[in-house]
Amino acid sequence: MWDNFWSRSWTVLTENSSFLWDALQNTLIITFAGFALGLVIGTILAIINANPSKGIFSRIAKGFAWTYILILRGTPIVVQMLILFFVFLGPQGVEALNVAILAFGLNSGARSAEILRGAIGSIDKGQLEAGRALGFSNFRTMQKVVLPQAYKNAIPALGNEIIALLLATSVVGFITVIDITRGMQLIVARTFDVLVPYMLLAFIYLVLVYILTLVLKFFEKVVFKHGK
Amino acid sequence: MENNVIEVKNLVKKFGKLTVLDDVCIDVKKGEVIAIIGSSGSGKSTLIRCMNGLETSTSGDVLFNGELLTKGNINKKRQKIGFVFQSFNLFPNMNVLKNVTVAPKTHGKFQFPFTQKWKKAKQELNEKALEMLEKFGLGDKAKENPNNLSGGQKQRVAIVRALMSDPEIMLFDEPTSALDPEMVKEVLDAIKSLADKGMTMVIVTHEMKFAKSVADKIIYIDKGKIIESGTPEQIFNNPQCERLKEFLSKILD
Ligand SMILES: Nc1ncnc2c1ncn2[C@@H]1O[C@H](COP(=O)(O)OP(=O)(O)OP(=O)(O)O)[C@@H](O)[C@H]1O
Ligand SMILES: [Mg+2]
Numbered sequence: 001m002w003d004n005f006w007s008r009s010w011t012v013l014t015e016n017s018s019f020l021w022d023a024l025q026n027t028l029i030i031t032f033a034g035f036a037l038g039l040v041i042g043t044i045l046a047i048i049n050a051n052p053s054k055g056i057f058s059r060i061a062k063g064f065a066w067t068y069i070l071i072l073r074g075t076p077i078v079v080q081m082l083i084l085f086f087v088f089l090g091p092q093g094v095e096a097l098n099v100a101i102l103a104f105g106l107n108s109g110a111r112s113a114e115i116l117r118g119a120i121g122s123i124d125k126g127q128l129e130a131g132r133a134l135g136f137s138n139f140r141t142m143q144k145v146v147l148p149q150a151y152k153n154a155i156p157a158l159g160n161e162i163i164a165l166l167l168a169t170s171v172v173g174f175i176t177v178i179d180i181t182r183g184m185q186l187i188v189a190r191t192f193d194v195l196v197p198y199m200l201l202a203f204i205y206l207v208l209v210y211i212l213t214l215v216l217k218f219f220e221k222v223v224f225k226h227g228k
Numbered sequence: 229m230e231n232n233v234i235e236v237k238n239l240v241k242k243f244g245k246l247t248v249l250d251d252v253c254i255d256v257k258k259g260e261v262i263a264i265i266g267s268s269g270s271g272k273s274t275l276i277r278c279m280n281g282l283e284t285s286t287s288g289d290v291l292f293n294g295e296l297l298t299k300g301n302i303n304k305k306r307q308k309i310g311f312v313f314q315s316f317n318l319f320p321n322m323n324v325l326k327n328v329t330v331a332p333k334t335h336g337k338f339q340f341p342f343t344q345k346w347k348k349a350k351q352e353l354n355e356k357a358l359e360m361l362e363k364f365g366l367g368d369k370a371k372e373n374p375n376n377l378s379g380g381q382k383q384r385v386a387i388v389r390a391l392m393s394d395p396e397i398m399l400f401d402e403p404t405s406a407l408d409p410e411m412v413k414e415v416l417d418a419i420k421s422l423a424d425k426g427m428t429m430v431i432v433t434h435e436m437k438f439a440k441s442v443a444d445k446i447i448y449i450d451k452g453k454i455i456e457s458g459t460p461e462q463i464f465n466n467p468q469c470e471r472l473k474e475f476l477s478k479i480l481d
Contacts, residue, residue, distance in 0.1 A: 124317075126313060126315050126317040127317060127319065129282055129313070129317065130313065130317035130318075130319070131319075132282065132303075132306070133280060133282060133306060133309075133311040133313075133390075134306065134307070134330075134331040134389070134390075134393070135303045135304065135305075135306035135307035135331060135335060135393070136303065136331070136334065137303055140334060144319075144330060144334065145319050145321070148321040149319075149320065149321050152321070
């Protein structure tokens, strides 16, 4: 079974290079676009949750945010994706790749919201008061003072989120997207060789995560170099 | 009264069942410097924070230039009420120059970025800020991150930040309490220079000598009530009530 493992690996890679390259791109697109969308959603939810106002709009918005986070964190991403694709968007003709991005964005948004909520909570209350004392609205204070500091504090956790997201995208094959996992599955089906494609697949994820970790480390270093 | 910058009328503040301020009345006249003294927990911070709406009163009013402070107008009014915190609260995500210009820049007339007008407005603001920083001995710190400054420098930056919006009154909550002893003087001198220019000010302080030299009026507050108020002369040389006498004897030696 392990005979000629390296040469067989090389053959699989070279013979399917353009196919695998497209699949890899899909994996990366869903990861990064999903993360970006999630960050936007997470920021909005975190701002809603951090608003000290007890007004009716604020309460309704908080109720919405709470429900959103409960549902999105309380059900598997695969199930969310299946429902989104097969029940809602697929029948409307929305492309599977876009549905995958949306599903992972919505899902990541709930986790990013929690990460940012924690980061905002760790900012000294005096910062908010100083902003308000200068005449900034609550929103302006968030935008100018609290969020920039919160994002910075949240960088390590958000980095973990990207990595978790990358690995989680391996299920998009369920809705017909050909990512790197689905791609290797198709090669297995074609060649009846189970070992090589799946080992390669694991190795590719490992390399991607390793590269991401290095990039994030570098990014943290640059960002945290200034001040404290 | 037309001459009053801030009027505090029958202010009551409760935290739950605890009454922290009990029927407090204060008029701050234009150009007047008021020092608030009293022991720890007497409600001084709560009182001065009510003056710019950082705390909302349980009952009673705070008026700024004769107008009631309300939720609707507070952001506008605060631009003219400078507030300096005990713990500085500078923004570590901006350098010193950005710290002191962020408020006037945000509150100023909107200009489309990178237009001539935008550049001009920005330049004027930066020049004003640099001039002001220079005046407070911080000319070489403009590009510094606030985390890299000493406590005294931080507090002077905080004062400049408040001054950049051309406030009509400055409120200080124990501006020197978080400072190492050798840095107290530089901050007190900065505040004194404002008093000399006729700035209206309310200062919560434990620095009795400073209060004596800079204030026109001293208010002694205990357990949320104004117990005695008067000129520094009256308060320090001729205190009337026992509690004030006791407080002074404790704090003066
Ligand atoms: N947010 C709050 N919630 C509950 N109690 C509070 C709150 N803020 C202040 N207090 C209480 O109100 C009282 C007065 O507090 P305040 O900070 O105004 O005193 P202070 O005179 O400024 O004291 P210090 O000299 O120590 O700064 C204290 O008993 C304090 O515990
Ligand atoms: Mg206090």
